[in-house]
Amino acid sequence: MKHIIPDPLRVVGVSLIALSFAVTVAVAQKTDNPALAPAPVTSPAEKAAIESFENHVKDYVKLRNKVRETAPKLSKDATPEQIHAYRTTLEESLRNARKGARRGDLFKPDITSFIRRTLKNEFQGRDRKEIRDIAFETELKGVVLRVNYPYADSAEQSEMPATLLAKLPQLPKEVRYRFVGSNLILVDRESNVILDFMPDALP
Amino acid sequence: MRRFVNAKILLVAFIVAGFSISAPAQKINGNSGARSSAPSSPVKLTLPLKDGSLRFAVIGDTGTGSSQQHALGSMMAKYRAVFPFEFVLMMGDNMYGGEKPKDFEKKFAGPYRQLLADKVKFYASLGNHDQALQVNYEHFNMNGKDYYRFKKGDVAFYALNSNYMDKKQVEWLESELAKDTSEWKVCFFHHPPYSSAKKHGSDSQLREVVEPIFLKHGVDVVLTGHDHVYERIKPQKGIYYFVSGAGGKLRTGDIKDSSPLTAKSFDGDMHFMLFEVTGDEMHFQAISRTGQTIDSGVITRRKKS
Numbered sequence: 001m002k003h004i005i006p007d008p009l010r011v012v013g014v015s016l017i018a019l020s021f022a023v024t025v026a027v028a029q030k031t032d033n034p035a036l037a038p039a040p041v042t043s044p045a046e047k048a049a050i051e052s053f054e055n056h057v058k059d060y061v062k063l064r065n066k067v068r069e070t071a072p073k074l075s076k077d078a079t080p081e082q083i084h085a086y087r088t089t090l091e092e093s094l095r096n097a098r099k100g101a102r103r104g105d106l107f108k109p110d111i112t113s114f115i116r117r118t119l120k121n122e123f124q125g126r127d128r129k130e131i132r133d134i135a136f137e138t139e140l141k142g143v144v145l146r147v148n149y150p151y152a153d154s155a156e157q158s159e160m161p162a163t164l165l166a167k168l169p170q171l172p173k174e175v176r177y178r179f180v181g182s183n184l185i186l187v188d189r190e191s192n193v194i195l196d197f198m199p200d201a202l203p
Numbered sequence: 204m205r206r207f208v209n210a211k212i213l214l215v216a217f218i219v220a221g222f223s224i225s226a227p228a229q230k231i232n233g234n235s236g237a238r239s240s241a242p243s244s245p246v247k248l249t250l251p252l253k254d255g256s257l258r259f260a261v262i263g264d265t266g267t268g269s270s271q272q273h274a275l276g277s278m279m280a281k282y283r284a285v286f287p288f289e290f291v292l293m294m295g296d297n298m299y300g301g302e303k304p305k306d307f308e309k310k311f312a313g314p315y316r317q318l319l320a321d322k323v324k325f326y327a328s329l330g331n332h333d334q335a336l337q338v339n340y341e342h343f344n345m346n347g348k349d350y351y352r353f354k355k356g357d358v359a360f361y362a363l364n365s366n367y368m369d370k371k372q373v374e375w376l377e378s379e380l381a382k383d384t385s386e387w388k389v390c391f392f393h394h395p396p397y398s399s400a401k402k403h404g405s406d407s408q409l410r411e412v413v414e415p416i417f418l419k420h421g422v423d424v425v426l427t428g429h430d431h432v433y434e435r436i437k438p439q440k441g442i443y444y445f446v447s448g449a450g451g452k453l454r455t456g457d458i459k460d461s462s463p464l465t466a467k468s469f470d471g472d473m474h475f476m477l478f479e480v481t482g483d484e485m486h487f488q489a490i491s492r493t494g495q496t497i498d499s500g501v502i503t504r505r506k507k508s
Binding site: 033035036074075076077078079080081082083084086087130134137138153154156157158159160161162163165166170171173176189190192 | 300301302303304306307308331332334335336338339340341345346347365366367368369370371373394403406407408409411412413415416
């Protein structure tokens, strides 16, 4: 009887194919709705730009979570006074911790190209008119675009289309995208502090 | 064989229709005669008020702090005296404008003081006018989350954040619904996938994402707000959709004439809704600020495969 010893490279190769298939299946299961497919990445440079952007946002989250420790603790059943104290302290602490923050710190040129192209694709076509209308119908009275300062808490917030959110670089739960007219902004979810913005992002 | 085929057609028709509902299609136009004076109509309950049933109320787009919102809150308390509902679902836009401590009092605690005193629980969802930290507010029972699930009796409730339906939320919803064996599944959130209102109307991009999930996992009823009107939508692929967005703001005359979506609509006054679930039946009644019944009916739960 001939005893065949498996070639280690072959085993690794087969395993990798199986793993790759499993990953593909898992991803397909999560995004089986074609509307939620991610935006196509066209080059290694674009992939690097997305990773770099996501890493910069993660760095921000590390910083804000450290800063957050200095704010009064906020329970899940807080009073309006406790909520107010938490928000104002967090807002001020973030501003101090990010002194000198400027537009373009997070939305660097390489990622803005990708985002602009994604927005252009997503907003193209007559069937996408509604998305554009949603972005532009938001009442923005009192909103001033200024990095490190809060989005006016009396102003409406634009609905972010689910299909678009699936295509933009993914954000941690502490940070959100929002449209202000044709501008795309990044805000801290709890304090509403504007972290960065892209002017005229919408095509 | 032919009889068998006919039976099959009937069965398919039943499954597609999903539910049966006993309420006529109708639009009630314009002003109902409501004024900003104190409500005076007597309480007229159309719900069965059965022992052991699950009872709750629904309000949407409430947070103005106006005298009309107060009047609606008083009418809810009046109805609760004869129909003791346990909790209230909020469709978002819980607070318009600022959110300083005095706003929580003016736009929420004040108008619903009687209900809060009676230990009625409120479960909120967030609208486009709401700040993120409302999830921590003691009376909104959101447990620090902008999307969450809770269960009462045989009914599972899913509060969603339709303002920011990111992949994390979509995946959460899909996985929670997939393992949910509750008899009834009710989702509530701000933006309506179907609406005949002129101002906003159907949010088709949201629908593109959530409707396949609702269908796949047997969601029975979807409650929304955003448009400041009342509308019961004709069943869409077997799911019942309601727009209940006039709990504090009203857009009179905003419902499109002869919309193919409308089973019943009302844009003449503010309103709230009452629900009663008993076994396979979910009864509902929509009530105006002056206490008039503007819609009522019963949804019969479809059999789940």
